[in-house]
């Protein structure tokens with residue numbers, strides 16, 4: 249039998265809390281719009297500006313870090329995070345420092361986007377990303393706090409979808425295309441699905457803090473029933489985009505993510521009203537987001553390399 253001392257247990261628990269606070273898997277939602285938008289440009293033009301791509305990915309990660317760090321600060325003011333032990337504010341007890349670090353991330357992220365805009369002598373990308381950040385602030389910051397009204401998924405759709413993917417495409421081509429916007433809609437829906445799935449285990453805390461998340465509004469059962477329909481919509485859009493010629497036929501590879509969609513739907517339908525079992529639903533949704541995005545990306549690259 250393994251003997252563990254209390255201090256080792258405490259350290260392991262603390263490490264777990266820090267990992268939960270920093271949410272490493274979540275950063276795939278920042279990378280995917282950049283990857284897909286840039287690869288739609290590559291599929292259409294056979295060119296990829298690697299420096300711009302890397303700068304954009306790093307900036308997107310920094311901007312998402314700001315969103316998450318400042319989320320803990322704003323939520324500490326409403327009392328919604330009292331039971332959230334992995335809130336950065338609860339973990340450190342240093343609200344001002346946490347806020348300053350978050351704002352530092354935002355500053356660095358925007359600096360990267362400004363560098364792209366300056367290199368291209370074109371402010372379009374900067375305007376699109378500033379708009380995304382504005383939506384991100386409106387989600388959680390005063391006086392808006394639109395996430396508390398259940399509007400987060402709509403903001404999330406536009407920020408990561410048409411705006412995020414559109415900005416990545418524009419940074420490569422300095423033009424627009426229907427294909428990139430169709431890809432934007434697909435990424436927008438899968439990203440909003442992650443946010444939607446993050447509410448199931450928080451219904452009680454949300455009601456107590458006056459947050460009317462979509463799951464508080466719909467109830468967990470109807471919320472769970474919506475998930476297969478949203479996954480199905482994504483898969484239908486992939487078929488329509490590929491058959492309609494907006495994306496390469498190889499994009500149909502992304503249909504394989506249907507396996508993740510089935511796992512996600514089954515988990516939601518089975519455990520929707522059991523917080524202890526449903527707390528990790530958002531990671532199932534990240535799985536669907538990840539595989540649909542990666543396989544779509546593969547489908548965008550393969551026609552040029554085969």
Ligand SMILES: C/C(=C\COP(=O)(O)OP(=O)(O)O)CCC[C@H](C)CCC[C@H](C)CCCC(C)C
Nearest residue numbers: 278308315316319380381384387403404407412
């Ligand atoms: C912070 C977000 C969700 C967390 O919400 P919640 O308060 O329920 O979570 P906790 O339970 O952990 O407290 C995500 C909010 C997303 C937002 C609507 C849109 C963000 C836009 C980004 C700032 C823009 C990113 C640009 C880019 C990568 C294209």
Ligand SMILES: O=C(O)C1=CC(=O)c2ccccc2C1=O
Nearest residue numbers: 274277316404439442443446530
């Ligand atoms: O902590 C979370 O639950 C989320 C964090 C986050 O950055 C994000 C971004 C886009 C969609 C959903 C989410 C979260 O759910």
